[in-house]
Amino acid sequence: MSIAPLAAVPSAHRPAVVFRGRIGRDARSGHYAVPHRYRLHLSTACPDGLRLAVGHSLLGLDGDCPVTLLPAVPDCPGGGHAALRPLYEASAHHYTGPALAPVLSDDWSGRIVSTHAPEILRDLDLLRHDGDARLYPSGLRSVIEAVERMCAQGIGEAAQRAGRAGAGADERAAALDALLDTLGRLERRLSGEEYLADDRLTAADIELWVSLVQLDTVHRCHLDAAAVHRIAGHRALWSYAGRLAAHPAFGRHLDLDGIARRHHGRCQGLEAAGAAVQILDWAVHAERATDVFRR
Known part of the structure; x- marks a missing residue:
């Protein structure tokens, strides 16, 4: 999993790092596309959270990847969510930035896979095994x-x-x-x-x-x-x-x-x-x- 700094984005509403693990992409991370392992944490009041919620529903992933809904208005200073703080602290040593959504987490390790919404949406496709529903079908x-x-x-x-x-x-x-x-x-x-x-x-x-x-x-x-x-x-x-x-x-x-x-x-x-x-x-x-x- 890569953890990249966001020094170029000086915003109080962004974390100090962005997590960019990929399901089925990084052999070292062990994030393989298996059901019942991953969890989404999102607020549908946020555009990224709404995108992920819609994509999750279109793919029919309710049983394979549960969703934890967060409040519309973050409950911590700096725009973070208290419920996400343990995930951030488990995933980055001495993490002090805000615990922002959305997050794709690994229930097996209790750590964050990704906070990068566009890549999360693409990787949700990999959790489908019947090949019927695809958000990014081949050729398009x-x-x-x-x-x-x-x-x-x-x-x-x-x-x-x-x-x-x-x-x-x-x-x-x-x-x-x-x-x-x-x-x-x-x-x-x-x-x-x-x-x-x-x-x-x-x-x-x-x-x-x-x-x-x-x-x-x-x-x-x-x-x-x-x-x-x-x-x-x-x-x-x-x-x-x-x-x-x-x-x-x-x-x-x-x-x-x-x-x-x-x-x-x-x-x-x-x-x-x-x-x-x-x-x-x-x-x-x-x-x-x-x-x-x-x-």
């Missing part, structure tokens, strides 16, 4: 990775810049243009299609859906009403988001109250008029997904 990885980059840069980062307090008008306008361009390209890709890749649910759909959840529940609060109306004009994209929200693997993990509390606890930006313009009624779709799951 390049497409999925392209969508992941588009969502990270063209939606998440662009939306943050467009609503950043203290940014100049030209900077915000350029960021909004980049956001709308990305949404337009994804809208065209989804025109007449149910999913993003090969007419099947993949990690690309998880990434885009979580990005749209964040855009409507978090980033929208810092945009003006005109910008939100332009974002909402991508009808195919938001119809797709609503369909997935009604899917039990997606919508039942939506913790709207938790997302709001996490946002208010971390955000230092100013609320704008777009906060009053909700794009999608996520609660209705989430309730439908929960009803389907309970049946």
Whole structure:
């Protein structure tokens, strides 16, 4: 297992190290792809935690890899979770950083395998033995990775810049243009299609859906009403988001109250008029997904 420093990321909300063990990848670590050995620790109010919860459900791993849910708002100084402290201390000698989620742990050793969410999502695929469900199916990885980059840069980062307090008008306008361009390209890709890749649910759909959840529940609060109306004009994209929200693997993990509390606890930006313009009624779709799951 590798433990890498995060010196380049000077944030109080990041740990001093990131754990990057890989299931089935590192012979020295002994992290082989066997059921009933690994455990996920996550909060679905966190985008990374929501991605992992959805992927875990799509893969049907409830019996093979249990999930420990954590509070939406971390309960320790520095953004950490008290419940994760023993895992961090067992995995890094004299660890003093915050015990952040998400975490993939090894129940056999009581130590952390990984805290790197993108790699955890990829490795969850390895815990499936029937070959039926795959988040990263062979032949589609390049497409999925392209969508992941588009969502990270063209939606998440662009939306943050467009609503950043203290940014100049030209900077915000350029960021909004980049956001709308990305949404337009994804809208065209989804025109007449149910999913993003090969007419099947993949990690690309998880990434885009979580990005749209964040855009409507978090980033929208810092945009003006005109910008939100332009974002909402991508009808195919938001119809797709609503369909997935009604899917039990997606919508039942939506913790709207938790997302709001996490946002208010971390955000230092100013609320704008777009906060009053909700794009999608996520609660209705989430309730439908929960009803389907309970049946």
